[in-house]
Amino acid sequence: MSETPTIPVVTVDGPSGSGKGTISQILATKLGYHLLDSGALYRLTALAVIKNDIDINQVDKVAQAALDLDVVFDPQPDGEQKVLLNGEDVGVQLRLDETSAMASQVAAIPEVREALLIRQKQFRQKPGLVADGRDMGTVVFPDAEHKVFLTASPEIRAERRHKQLIEKGVDANISHLLKSIIDRDERDRTRTVAPLVPAEGAFVIDSSDLTIDEVVQQILDFIGFSEQ
C-alpha cells in the first residue's frame, strides 16, 4: 500500500537577528515554496493587544486576540510579504520597539502559543513550505524533512540590526541593541514553553563569518537542491 506523501517543510529556527527572515525568504523563492514568518503572528497578536488595550495579564483575552486575528500575508513580486491586519498594512507597526517587547511577552503565554498552533500548521500547502521562527522544527513541524538552526554572535547580530535600522532611516544605538538582543535571547531560551533550542538533527549554521549567499548555499546543499 502506498503512503500519502507529506508536504515538504524546511524549518529555519534561531535567535533574533540571526538572519532567519532574510534567508527563509530567499529559500522560499528559490524552492518555489510558501513562506511562514511565525514571528509575525506573535507580533500581530502583540499589536492587537496594544490596539485593543488588552491587559497582558488577562491571558484568556490575549489568547482570544490571537485566535481572532484577521490577517492576510500578501507575497510581493520581490519576495517580501505585505502584512494586513483588519485590512490595514501594518508592516512598519510590527517592527516598532513597543510591538517587539509586547511580542516577547505574548510569546511566553502557553495559551497564545496553543491558539497560534493550528494557524501555523495551515501554512503547510503544496508544493512546500519554508517556516521561520523559534520552534518550527521542535513543536510546530516536528516531522519536517529538513531542519536548520541559524545563529550568529550577539555582537554581529547587533551590528547587522544597527545597519538595517540606519538604512531605514531609524536612529539606533548599538549598545542598546546588543543589550536587548542578549535579554531577548535569555528570555527565549529559558521560557518553559517552546524554548529556543535546536531541533534534534538540525543543521546548525553559525553565520557570523558567512555572507547571506553562503548561508543560502549551505542550506540548499543540505536539502540536496541544485539550481539549474
Ligand SMILES: Nc1ncnc2c1ncn2[C@@H]1O[C@H](COP(=O)(O)OP(=O)(O)OP(=O)(O)O)[C@@H](O)[C@H]1O
Ligand atoms: N549572513 C549575513 N551576513 C550579513 N548580513 C546578514 C546576514 N544574515 C542576515 N543579515 C542581515 O541581518 C539583518 C537581520 O536579519 P533578519 O531580519 O533576517 O533576522 P531575523 O533572524 O529574521 O530577525 P528577527 O527574528 O528579529 O525577525 C538584516 O538586515 C539582514 O540583511
Ligand SMILES: Nc1ccn([C@H]2C[C@H](O)[C@@H](COP(=O)(O)O)O2)c(=O)n1
Ligand atoms: N515561532 C516563534 C516565533 C517568534 N517567537 C517570538 C520571539 C520574539 O519575541 C517574537 C517576535 O519574533 P521575531 O519576529 O523577532 O522572529 O515572537 C516565538 O516565540 N516563536
